[in-house]
Structures are given as structure tokens and as C-alpha cells.
Amino acid sequence: MECRDRFFMIAADLSFTGVEPRFEAVDEAGVFPITEQYAAKCGYGVNVLPLRGHMELRASYFSCHTDNQDDEVFTFNFNLIATHEGKAVTYALNKTCSPTLPWSPREITCEANYMEVSVKSEITCPSGTKKDDWNALKPAHGSITSDWQVMFQRAEEQLPPMNMSVARKQGYVFDVTEGRIVFRTPYGQPDSFSMKMNGVPVEVVHATLFSRQRWFVLMVDLVAACAMHVSYEDSGYMVWEIPEVLYSTQFNIGLNDELVEQAVAEDKGYIVEKYNATVKISIPHDALGGYRKSVVIDQLYESYIFHLYFEQILLDEDRLETRVRFQRTLATPLLPRPVVTENRTVLEEHTFTVYLGDVSADVQLAAIYLNGHECPVSFTNASRHTVTEVVHPNNTHGYILTVPFDDPVVQLQFSKEAAVLEYGLYINFTLTLLPKNVSYYHLASIVALITDIPPPAFDAACSESGISFRLDHRPYDYLWEICIGSDMLTSELAAQHGYIMSNDSQSLLLDVPLFTHGYEYKNITLKEFFGTFEILVRDPETSEVLSSTIKTLSLPYY
Template sequence: MEPFFYFGMMSLLSVLVSCDPVPDGVVHMECHERYFMIAVDRSFAGDEARFEAVGKPCMILKQGNTKDRTGVYAITKSYAASCGYSIAVVPSSSCIELRASYFSCHTANQDDQVFTFSFNLLARCDGAEVVYALNKTCLPLLQWSPREVTCEVNYMEVSVRSEITCAAGTRKDDWNTLTTAHASATSDWQVMFQNDVEQIAPMSLSDARERGYVFELTDGRLVFRAPYGQPHAFISMVNGIPVEVVHATLFSRQSWFVIMVDLLTTCSIHEGTFEDGHVVFETPEALYPGPDATRLFVGLNSELLEPSVFTDREDIVIKNNTVQIRIPFNMDGGHRKSVASGDLYEFFTFHLHMEQLFDDEEETRLRLHRMLVTPLLLHPLFTQNQTVVEEHMFTVYLGDIPEDVELLSFQLNGHEILWPLANTSSYTIVNVVQPNHQHGYMLKVPFDDPAVSQEFCAFHSVKYSLGINYTLRVLPENELCYHSVSVSALTDVSPPVLDAACSETGITFRVDHRPLDFLWFFSVGSEELTSELAAQRGYRMTNDSHALQVVVPLFTQGFQYEGITLKGFLGTFEILVKERQTSAVQRSITKTCPFTSSEVIACSMDGRMTVLADLSLITPSGATPSSSNLLDVFCCPVEADSTRALFSFPLNSCSSKVKLYNGEVIYENEIFYYSKHASERVVVQCTYPLDGLHRLFSMHRFESDSPGSGRIIHSSQPTAAPLRATTVLQTRAPAPMRTSGDANAKLLASYGNVRYFRVLKSRKPHPDRRKGLFFQAVKRDFRHRG
């Protein structure tokens, strides 16, 4: 890539108009010891801006220059090289820079001490091309050396003192004839060029000007200037370094003696190399006669530094009569530019300014300007996964982005996202400024975002994966480059935990929704807790976007009861958390609460019925519930008060009745007062699923997979009338499973402690029995058999 380019000649596209003065801060002008510099902000002038020189006519080239208006000269590429201008747009810089030699054309020169520059800046303003006048006067402080050589980027220039001290008869005024020679082809002054092979025939000054050479005489100096690559120049190798040489001898025959001026310019044309992260420039240590270069100064961007500054850094090496300057590619003072070519690249440009002093009989001062450019270097972007799993969010930082590169868009697992983001986006991205002229972007994406992929792994863990493809653009060219990164996070997932709270009428369960709750489900016993199941059993369930709440009223199916006394009892309800894939129980949420009620019945898994019954309707006048009993008159209450009685007895005792119906085993007993006039009765029942019973009766134990459901039935029984239920209290267990008819035979074989069976076939369907077999097991002592 070319490090700079020169402005070509452009035709005026519109009438030049005046505009307001140049805004502050967009144009910067500086006077240096041997040149004048203008820097214009490209954002103001644009890349198509151009300069014109304004000033006195100059007898130089007749070709290549366009005089647009009186005293105004367009600075083209060829005109700049011949007239002492260099104009560069460095791609890595934000400025257009013009440098003008103090001896440049059209510069007002007073005694080689005061130099006045006048230029026009042509730029676009509101669609029209406008002219901004730029003027500056410079007064160099450094005294001129007898010979001064300038090696600019596009031309070579040498100036020598014009005072002659030689043989008698030589007059200083004879130099004034050189001024006439600028305009006359018949001037006695001639120039002869020499190279390393032959001596070229002399030519007149007018012929030399036609070939692009410039000769000018000031009040005290003779100036010679030549663009690089002239036909009379030659390349020579000095200590292995290429140098370009133009050797011109200016002479005039005056009467019987000849006046000759030797004008020699020698400049290193080493283009620079890139070695081990350094831009390396080389030049011979002694380009001009003399034992050594007495002093050496090096700087960047026209600022010369003392030799010790570079020497301490080991950036200047003088070895084998060669000066080697090594500049780290990221050294301050250079200009950086990004380039997009699939990946992101960069190159660095350095404006090297070097000065050497050679001391032989008279001092020679050599100044060199070079634009050094690195090759394209890959600029890796830095990505860091800063995700904190507990935040349940990806946090990815993309850094080391140069300031001339910005984010255009990005993709999340293939989903295109434009930047800036919409206000409704669930993720955020923030531009983070870094102190080293770079910046970065912090992207946050929640784990539960639809763009994030999820994979359920073993041991209750979930892997979240996110592929990010960034699209960046390089300014101002809008070239695109891309960067990709993949991040993942593994989380240990625990089953949800429900909060439970007691109330007077039941238990309330509540759980806040989490992103991964879909991995589990809730169940009551073996059945999944759904809205349908809740409606069927009388639970009150609400489920919104924030939480699930289930209110379980007392005495609904699934409650277990224990610790029943006249003062109260404990009710327990359990909700299971199961893994959805395997239905395995992962967690049990059990809540036990104290309750009070006038009636309650519990059917235990070990075959015991505990019942607290309200006997106020069947208690005869003057009697108390403590004198009540079951079918077996010897089965009396455990506790009693004025209205209630508490019974607790094994199911296969106290003359309990047993019946089978539809896969269920029903144990039934009655609470009553022994009176032939009694019209009220209290029936108590416990019902178990038949397939959940391991043994109906055994000598020592009763086994059931789950508690039974109980009922307390308050009913009236008039004489010669069927039993009529009036009030019923029911505690429900899980719904029974239907079994085959062979269960009846198995049942008969398992009655271990029953003396005999009475098998009745119901003639009329009892409201609580319907069709089926009714078994009555009566415990009777053999001594009473009649």
C-alpha cells in the first residue's frame, strides 16, 4: 500500500466562492527551521481537497503547471516536486499535510531571514467549491550552514552560500547574471551533469528547467532542486545501501576565467524494512566528504530528539559506517490504520525526520524526511468470557478494537442482531473505552434467551451454548471484517422448592418460576398435579408468569392425619417433585399443620381407624358421649367431652364389617348408644385399594401401601325403613385401582383371625353399597355357638 499520495490536478466543478474563515481547530500551521507545514483535518476538507500557491511569479517549469488565476498556481504532483512542496494524505492519519521548503516557488524571501507563505485551500462547502486563504510568516532561528541538503519524500534540494572568495577579478556582481539566465536561453551560464559512468554534455539553464530542474539565486544562497528519478540522476550503493545522486556543476566563462559551482545532492532511498516488530531505516554514516558525521538527530513527526534519547533505547545503531534506525511498530508518534480483509489487519506509518551534520572544511547539514510503512499486520481481537453462572447470564467482552473500527451487527446462534439494539431487547451491549486508543464491547445475554441453546446433561446439569459472530466495519472506508467466538456454561440444576404455609382451612404451596422448571413436574402421590387434577380434587390452583400457587383445603384427597385429640390434630400434605424424563422422585415437599375440627377420621397404613365424631344428635338425654360404643360394646371412646367422642381401634376389631367393591376394601363400624329407641346412628368407614393391601388380616399386622380414606356418616334409621344418610364427613385417600374378580377368592384365603364369614348378596342396593358382595366377619366365641 502506498503510504501517501499527491493531489492531482482537478478542474473546477463550480464557481469558486468565498466562505467563512476556516473554523478553529481544523487547520494547523507550523514554522520549522527549514520548512513550513500546514495540517488540515480531513473531516473538514475531505480527501478531494487541494492546495494552490499564491505569490510572486517564479521562472521555473513551463510545463506541468496550470495558472488558474493571476498569481495563483495549482500545486500538482509534478509541480510540487519541482517547486519544493510535498503534499501527503497518510491513510493512517486524520490530516492532509503540506510541507513547503523555505526556498519553494512563490515564497516571499527577505534576506533569507523572513519567509512569507500564502496558500489557498480548496474544499467543498454546501455543495460548492470554496477557497480558504492560508497565510503565515516564518523566521528561522538557526543560522544557515554553508551547504544545506534536503532529502524530501519527492525531491532533493541543495543550497550553498553564493559568496565567492577566489582570484582577483572575480566580482560578486557577476552572480547577478544568473538571474538573467533564468529567463534567457542564450545565457552564458550552463549546467553540466555527471554520473558514475560518463560526463554529459553541458546544457543551458533554460534546457535544464525544461527537464524539471530548478536553479534559483536568493540574496545569499544558490538553490538547486531536482525531483527523484530524473534522467541525469544515478543510483549508487554505499555500504550496501542505495542512494540517489544528482551531481550538477554550474559554470560560466567570464573573460579569461571560469566560475564554477559544484552542486551535489546525495540521499538515501532505502525504503525501510520490517524486522522483529521494528521498522528499520538505513543510511550511510557519511554521505558527504569528512571524517564522520559530527552529530545525528532523529525524530518522528518533525520533532528532533537528542541522540541520547534513542541511544538509551537502543533504537539507533551505527555499525560498519551505516546508521540503522529501528522504530518499534507501536511506538508513540506513528499513525495506525486498520484494513479489513476477512480478518482485521493494521499497518503503521512513521514520518521519520533525521538530521546529520558533516564537518570538513565547511559544515554540511543534511535533512531527511521519509515516510516508513509497516506491512499489513494481523490485529487479533481479544475475547473474554466473563460469565458468572449465578447471574444466569452470558457476559462476553470483545476487546482490543481499534478506534477506527466499530461494531455494525452481530449474530447469536445465527440470529442477526443490529446495533444499536432495540429498547425491547432482552440482552445488552455496551461500548467500553480503553485508555490506549482502543475500545471494546460488553455483551450480556440471559441464559433463557431464545437464541441460547440448552442441553440437559447427566447429574442434573444443563449446558448453555452461545455462538457469537461479530460484524465490524473499518472507518471511513466501511470495509467489513468478522470475528467469531463460542461460549458455554454448565450449571448444576436443583429441583424447585415449594414454600408452604398453614391456614385454618388448609395448606398453601407456592413456588416462583425458574427458567429450567420444565425439567420437573409436581405430583400428589402417583398422579401429576395439573389443573384438571386440582379441579377434580377440589384444590385451588393458580399459575401465572411469575409463580405457581396451590391451595389444598382440609379433608381433600392426599391429606394425612395424626395426633388426633379432642383439642386438635395434625394434618400433613405432601407434594412430590419428579424428573420429567424418568418420573423419578427428586424432592418431597411435606407440610404438617395443626388444625381443629368437630369431626375427623384417619385410616392408617397399619390398619387402624381413628375417628373424632360429633355425637350431639344421638346422645340420649342425660347421657354423655363417653358412654357411647362401637358395634362391639366393649369398644369405648379413648376421650370424650360433652358433644364428641374419640375412638381409635384396629380395623379388624370391634366387630367391623368388611366389604369389597370395585377393587376396594371397605371397613365399616358404627358409633351408637345401646337403645332400641335410637333413631340416629354414626357410621364410620375406612376404604383402601385392594391392590395396595398385602394382607387383609393376619395374626399380628396389617399392611397397606397408602393410608385409606375415611368417612363419618350421620344418618337416621326409622323402623322398617332403609338407612338414610343425613350428613357425611369424608377424608379421602388416593383413588383406588380396579382389580379382577379373582381378588374375592384371595380375600377369603387371607382371613386369618376371623372365626367365620357371613356372605350376603344384597337384595336391595344400599346407597353406600350398590351391587356387589357384602362380607360380615363376626368374632364369636365357640362357647356361645348355638
């Protein structure tokens, strides 16, 4: 519960209030449920703000059931009815507030659901008399009663007077405090009217209170005009407009009920411009206090929401100050916000590196499908895949996925005509929107082309009995022939010549005992001799030898 300059606010966490929470106003006369219609009439605003996680009640200092002491001390009493485990529980809330700013001679509040104007009751007559003043005086002078009455003016039309009881039944509230006269009305009343000021739609209500006292007439002119402009989005800004009024001296701007001076707001990235007698306020999407929300329809979208609080200070020709305050919720339309993928693969590392970026804060990576194989994001230590989250200062984050080329999930194709080896990775990123866990799928296809493809290469080692060769298989080694001399190496050839060969999906092992077929003996002396064995790799179509592995064994005579 907080006291603000011109209103009292209660915020209740939605996780605490349960389903369909509600407020009641309390005073000496009883308890009054604050329905939508009653709130607009009596100076209350109740809003559920899911992005902020709470519901909110704003109460004007001149709201119906507030205890007002000399327009300086205001005491509020409310009941909050919350639901816990299916049962309604009532919490009594009360607070006393005092305005931190002195009251201006005239103040207008343009709330989300009502207009309110209050004027100082002791004020000198204006310096000049206007035509409208005389128009209102005629029916007032002709009145035969001294009771207070109200007369509404609508554009060029002057409506007949009505007594106060009739006006109250129609939803209007008039109140007299120690030093002010207050008038409040919901929007859209029959006696209000809409017009355009400098191209900006405005709702106006013009009420004149009067009472004839013998040979003179007491009149109070109460006018409230609230800009009803529908905001729009423009290149990363939320834009709202109001008419520029003559003698406007100051603007204060803020979000979520906190006002700062125009210069401070501009330092935070706001833009305030005047053109064609209109004031244009532009709020950057990343303004502190704004909210964004992701939405999935056919793709990812986002919307920015701002609870604007705006004050305009005016001086009339008699140097009397008017404060006009607006409470408006502005929301952008759904803006496309696709996530992006970047192929950061370095061929020399033989590993796919894929970056998934521009992921909003309320979107999380839930799973990944690699060429149709589901891989959870929380890979085990034994997995060869890795996923690393990267957090950015602009409330977005990303993920870096790495997959080795030789991983079983990677697709491999070879084009002999182009002499290109193609590794393919088709990725399906499963993203989840919080808090409702709505899924969205982002697809990416990554291809790595290797043109310089080396033929198989054996490791060779000498032993006392001969030479051992080892070849660790690659998925594409079948593209070449392995030969001993002019003969292709097969299990039959190995058995025929006394070689010991084992060949599985991982590797080929070949032990070649000394003095078996295929050795070449050189540098034979009385002390030692050298035996050399060679394995050839050929192109199966041209029989061209592409590479060879030669190992020489040095053995002494015994």
C-alpha cells in the same frame, strides 16, 4: 500556517477545502498553479493526509516564487482554491518567515518528491584535490564560453556539459541568492543514478557548475544523495535505514515536521542503532504523532503510518558542516489485528459474561445477534441484557456482554446420560469501521455446563383452608415427574381429589384444601391436630424419588 527551520507549512482541514482543493504560488510575475510536476521542480510538496484530516503544503525557503531577503527573511504568497457548494472559492494566504537556525555551509533536503542542495557561495577551497575534481576541470578548461554551464557525473560516467537554459528545460533549478547557490531536481531524472551504500539504496545527483573566466575557471560542486530505503515492520516497530556516513556527528528525529534530539527520541521509545555502516531507526507503533488505520478484507487488519522527519549532521575533513534532512512517509503492511473474546462466565451467578476486547479506537460495536436474535447495543432499561464499554489507555476499548441463563434467547440442552445441563449462546458481534461505516462480523460460541442439577423445589404456605404450593418453572423441569403419593400430578388427578391447580408457562400453583386426599394427620389432641401434605419429585424412568416438599398445617379445634 507555520514557519519551520527550513520550510514553510500550510495545513487546511479537508472538511473545509471540499473536493479536489489546490494551491497556487503568487509573485510579482503572476500566479502559478502548483501541479505535481511543478511542485517537484519548484520546491513544493503537497500531500492529502486523510488520517490527520487535512491537506498540507510544504514550501522550501528557496522555492521558486518566494521573496528572499539576504537569506534571512522569506515571504510566501499562495492561493488556496477550495470548493464550497459546488463553487470554487479562492483564499489568499501569506506569511513571512525567518529561519531559527543559522545556515550550514552545505544543506541537503530529501523531500518526498525532490532533492535540493544549497551551499554557501563564499567558501574556501578544500584542503585537497581529488581525482573527480580534475576530471570535471578538463571539459571546463576547454570551454570556449564564459557563460555558466552545468556538467553531470553519473557513477563512473561524465556527461557532456550543457548550458543553463537546457538544464532548466529538463526540470533542473539553479538559483543564486545573496549568500548561497541552490540546486534542486525531482527524483528519477536521466542525469541522476541509483546505487547501494552499505546495502541501502541511494539516489545521487552530482552536478558541477562552471564558468571559464580567461585563464582561470570558477567551479561549484553540487552533490545530493538521498536514501530511498523502503521501510519495513519488525515486531511492533517501523524500521527505516540510511547509510552511516563518515564524520557523522548528530541525529535528530521526529514525526510530523517536529525534530528532537536523538536522546529525547530514545526516551520516547525510538531505537537508533548502528551496524555494518548503516543507521537503523525503529519507531514504535504507539509513537506519539503516528497514525493507525483499520481495514477489513477477509478479517480485520491494521496499518501504521508515520510522517518521519529526520536530520543527519555531518562534518567533512575540513570541519565544514552539512545538514541532511529527510521527509518520508512510512507505512507498515497490513497487519492482522483480530478482536478477541473471553468467557468470563461464573456458573454460580447463572449469567453469561462475555468480554469482547482489543477493539481499535476507529472500530465501534453496532449490534449483537444472540442465537440469531438481533439485539441493538443500546438496550432499553427493560432488557435483561447489558453491554458495558471499557476504555483502555493504549487506544483500544472493549465491551462486556451479560445475558442470564434463563433468558429466552439462550439455548438449553440436557444430557441425561452425562447428567449435564448445557446453556448455549452463539454470538455475532457486528462491528463498524469509522468513518466509512464498513461492517465486520466477529463470531463467538459460549457454552456453560452445569453438572449438579437440582430437581424442582416447591414453595409452601399455610392458610386457614389448607396448604398452597408454588413452583416457578425452569426450562428443564419437564425432565422430572411431580407426584402425590404414587400418582403423577395431573389436572385430572387434581379435579378428582378436589385440589385447585393452575399451571401456565411461568409457574404451577396448587391449593390443597384440608381433609382432601393425601393429607396425613398426626399429634391429634383435645386442643389441636396437625395435617401434613407431601409432594414428591421422581425420576420418570426409574421412579426413584429425588426430592420432596413437605408442609405441616397446625389447626386448633373450634
